[in-house]
Amino acid sequence: MAGDTPAGAGLASIIQFEHRPGILDLGWGHPLPALLPVDGWARAVAAASRDFGWQALTYGRSAGPGPLVDWLAEHLSRLEAGGTTPRQTFVTAGASHALSLVTGLLTKPGDTVLVDSPTYHLVFPIFADHGVRLVSVPADDDGVDPVALAGLLGRLGRVRLLYLVPTFGNPTGRSLPAERRQALVRLAQRERVTVVEDDTYRELVYDGPAPPSLWRLAEGSGVVRIGTFSKTVAPGLRLGWINADPAVVRRLAGLGYVDSGGGVNHAAALAMASFATSGAYDEHVAKIRGEYRRQRDALTTAVPQAPVPAGGWFTWLRLPPGVRAADLLSRAERNGVSFVPGPRFHLDGNGSADRIRLSFSHLPPETLAVAGARLAETIAATEAHG
Amino acid sequence: MAGDTPAGAGLASIIQFEHRPGILDLGWGHPLPALLPVDGWARAVAAASRDFGWQALTYGRSAGPGPLVDWLAEHLSRLEAGGTTPRQTFVTAGASHALSLVTGLLTKPGDTVLVDSPTYHLVFPIFADHGVRLVSVPADDDGVDPVALAGLLGRLGRVRLLYLVPTFGNPTGRSLPAERRQALVRLAQRERVTVVEDDTYRELVYDGPAPPSLWRLAEGSGVVRIGTFSKTVAPGLRLGWINADPAVVRRLAGLGYVDSGGGVNHAAALAMASFATSGAYDEHVAKIRGEYRRQRDALTTAVPQAPVPAGGWFTWLRLPPGVRAADLLSRAERNGVSFVPGPRFHLDGNGSADRIRLSFSHLPPETLAVAGARLAETIAATEAHG
Numbered sequence: 001m002a003g004d005t006p007a008g009a010g011l012a013s014i015i016q017f018e019h020r021p022g023i024l025d026l027g028w029g030h031p032l033p034a035l036l037p038v039d040g041w042a043r044a045v046a047a048a049s050r051d052f053g054w055q056a057l058t059y060g061r062s063a064g065p066g067p068l069v070d071w072l073a074e075h076l077s078r079l080e081a082g083g084t085t086p087r088q089t090f091v092t093a094g095a096s097h098a099l100s101l102v103t104g105l106l107t108k109p110g111d112t113v114l115v116d117s118p119t120y121h122l123v124f125p126i127f128a129d130h131g132v133r134l135v136s137v138p139a140d141d142d143g144v145d146p147v148a149l150a151g152l153l154g155r156l157g158r159v160r161l162l163y164l165v166p167t168f169g170n171p172t173g174r175s176l177p178a179e180r181r182q183a184l185v186r187l188a189q190r191e192r193v194t195v196v197e198d199d200t201y202r203e204l205v206y207d208g209p210a211p212p213s214l215w216r217l218a219e220g221s222g223v224v225r226i227g228t229f230s231k232t233v234a235p236g237l238r239l240g241w242i243n244a245d246p247a248v249v250r251r252l253a254g255l256g257y258v259d260s261g262g263g264v265n266h267a268a269a270l271a272m273a274s275f276a277t278s279g280a281y282d283e284h285v286a287k288i289r290g291e292y293r294r295q296r297d298a299l300t301t302a303v304p305q306a307p308v309p310a311g312g313w314f315t316w317l318r319l320p321p322g323v324r325a326a327d328l329l330s331r332a333e334r335n336g337v338s339f340v341p342g343p344r345f346h347l348d349g350n351g352s353a354d355r356i357r358l359s360f361s362h363l364p365p366e367t368l369a370v371a372g373a374r375l376a377e378t379i380a381a382t383e384a385h386g
Numbered sequence: 387m388a389g390d391t392p393a394g395a396g397l398a399s400i401i402q403f404e405h406r407p408g409i410l411d412l413g414w415g416h417p418l419p420a421l422l423p424v425d426g427w428a429r430a431v432a433a434a435s436r437d438f439g440w441q442a443l444t445y446g447r448s449a450g451p452g453p454l455v456d457w458l459a460e461h462l463s464r465l466e467a468g469g470t471t472p473r474q475t476f477v478t479a480g481a482s483h484a485l486s487l488v489t490g491l492l493t494k495p496g497d498t499v500l501v502d503s504p505t506y507h508l509v510f511p512i513f514a515d516h517g518v519r520l521v522s523v524p525a526d527d528d529g530v531d532p533v534a535l536a537g538l539l540g541r542l543g544r545v546r547l548l549y550l551v552p553t554f555g556n557p558t559g560r561s562l563p564a565e566r567r568q569a570l571v572r573l574a575q576r577e578r579v580t581v582v583e584d585d586t587y588r589e590l591v592y593d594g595p596a597p598p599s600l601w602r603l604a605e606g607s608g609v610v611r612i613g614t615f616s617k618t619v620a621p622g623l624r625l626g627w628i629n630a631d632p633a634v635v636r637r638l639a640g641l642g643y644v645d646s647g648g649g650v651n652h653a654a655a656l657a658m659a660s661f662a663t664s665g666a667y668d669e670h671v672a673k674i675r676g677e678y679r680r681q682r683d684a685l686t687t688a689v690p691q692a693p694v695p696a697g698g699w700f701t702w703l704r705l706p707p708g709v710r711a712a713d714l715l716s717r718a719e720r721n722g723v724s725f726v727p728g729p730r731f732h733l734d735g736n737g738s739a740d741r742i743r744l745s746f747s748h749l750p751p752e753t754l755a756v757a758g759a760r761l762a763e764t765i766a767a768t769e770a771h772g
Contacts, residue, residue: 014452014453015446016448016648042431046428052400054419055401056622057622058402060622061399062402066399066400093650099643230647234443235444236444236446236652256482256508256513257483260485262401262402262621264624265624266624267623
């Protein structure tokens with residue numbers, strides 16, 4: 001990472017990360033720079049240039065270019081023994097863009113949208129920009145509670161969408177249990193609530209297989225799945241996808257903005273097709289899976305109280321009795337480590353006051369060990385003197 | 387172009403263009419494939435990979451990476467002797483994306499938005515997707531009539547936006563006269579209507595300098611300018627920009643979707659920075675300007691009634707008395723040539739019944755000569771027998 005040098009200042013004008021001198025920041029869900037496939041991606045772009053020539057540079061097919069759409073459908077079906085076809089696939093400019101497109105298409109201002117609790121906090125402003133009314137779903141340590149949700153739905157009237165990250169979730173790193181997945185899908189189908197499944201972390205699995213997606217369980221009915229290459233390849237590419245009923249895919253492709261500009265990230269999509277079909281994708285994901293596993297282990301070894309998630313980029317730490325996340329943050333930063341306090345992942349900022357999210361994606365194992373030690377030390381000191 | 391072969395069928399799954407066997411199609415505002423900088427772009431991506439490494443692949447600065455934003459501000463200021471700063475610049479995923487972002491930011495459903503008449507027709511669905519009420523502005527052969535517009539504004543109540551393509555416009559190829567530009571900017575500032583200036587064609591100028599932008603005349607106040615690399619470099623990159631007041635740029639950068647995903651087309655933006663700062667951009671634009679001029683001349687020579695636009699990709703042909711665009715289309719297609727009838731560029735499909743838009747961007751000069759001859763022949767035959 002850049003320091004507080006002129007070079008560091010220059011960096012801040014290029015990337016999103018803000019370096020704070022002296023602080024090892026476990027707050028950012030960003031990739032470790034060394035794991036970004038700089039050479040591999042350059043080769044993929046060169047290959048796409050050879051393979052597709054001018055076709056990669058002109059207006060692209062609205063739902064995404066065939067070579068990537070076809071590969072995605074095959075790849076996703078390989079991960080879960082079927083379940084995804086090209087006609088159910090729309091290429092987006094990243095997961096956030098996908099969520100914004102889906103929200104714009106399937107809601108009107110004033111509509112009710114449910115969000116998991118806690119959940120990925122940066123979706124709150126995305127929904128707010130669309131003017132929908134957000135309501136938190138009842139959830140416990142296992143995630144969304146379908147029984148309590150059924151009660152809530154009975155009280156709320158028409159609900160358009162339910163957003164959640166059920167697999168290696170942000171912020172918890174946990175996955176919704178199998179029986180809740182089934183119950184949630186059945187409930188949503190019955191109540192005609194579209195489930196928006198943010199499946200960002202599926203392929204970053206470290207122990208055992210990932211659980212089946214809600215999309216797969218629902219057999220494509222009533223679930224819209226969002227996927228992305230941001231974690232598996234590189235976020236700067238702004239490339240992701242939506243899996244949805246073919247009628248929804250056609251409506252996305254027919255949006256005015258898409259019809260006017262063609263495929264929303266065409267050149268990058270064809271470069272990804274080359275990256276994927278060359279085998280570089282599988283090789284790269286296998287490699288980073290091992291590296292992120294090592295990073296996970298380094299952090300959770302240094303912070304023994306932290307759960308060891310089976311996948312994803314985060315662990316969700318419960319603080320000792322009497323230690324509040326908000327209070328811990330300033331002490332921790334004075335001790336050279338940072339994180340995101342639990343309440344940020346709740347709609348109203350209330351909830352998880354005794355939890356913190358730690359990201360192990362952004363720093364190498366040896367640095368995570370130092371950061372974790374600083375954090376454990378701060379927690380112990382706070383507990384002792386709190 | 388691909389023919390109706392298996393290869394042609396494959397192509398249709400990659401790009402937006404639909405080939406119709408036997409028809410030379412003057413309807414598409416697409417670039418000539420041979421003018422897309424396949425090798426130059428591949429070099430730019432390789433250079434960006436060397437220059438920026440992992441920084442090109444991680445989450446990018448929300449308003450766009452400094453190297454491109456800085457170059458854009460300098461470049462645009464060079465074109466018009468000042469007037470654009472980095473703080474007034476937001477990098478987008480193309481012009482259509484820019485328009486969708488601006489509309490989402492500056493309007494609410496039900497708000498009134500004015501559009502030029504005729505104007506770029508594919509913006510109608512973009513606005514419709516945002517639920518705004520569209521009203522056509524009074525216009526004549528010179529474009530928007532500021533005096534009549536003032537009267538309309540008096541009757542309409544609050545109007546949020548006025549969209550137009552004042553320079554080498556789509557569909558007319560014409561530019562708004564200087565005195566109307568001044569009057570329009572003053573009127574819009576006084577009435578607090580934000581002018582959305584689609585400046586897509588500014589750099590494709592063939593005769594003399596392009597007129598000053600409304601953005602430049604307004605000194606950045608009350609005008610939002612949309613620019614794009616789609617015509618100058620390649621539409622498949624999905625890369626454009628917005629020039630606006632710094633407060634608007636900050637609001638764009640603060641959109642939930644942008645905050646969550648970072649710069650909306652980060653890797654492509656840094657590759658464009660390399661393309662631009664290496665000099666390849668200027669060299670390429672000079673080259674295609676010459677080529678598109680030749681294409682313009684080939685078409686307007688073959689169709690002597692067609693005006694010779696000073697820039698852009700289109701000429702706007704008035705048909706002889708008694709010949710209607712809608713009727714001419716089927717005859718022309720039977721004769722192996724196509725175009726877009728004038729009414730399509732009007733909000734309600736009424737207007738310009740005796741006009742057709744011809745694009746000279748998509749076919750090489752020799753093909754344009756054939757297409758033009760077929761069209762001229764069809765018009766003459768229709769006139770004679772109509």
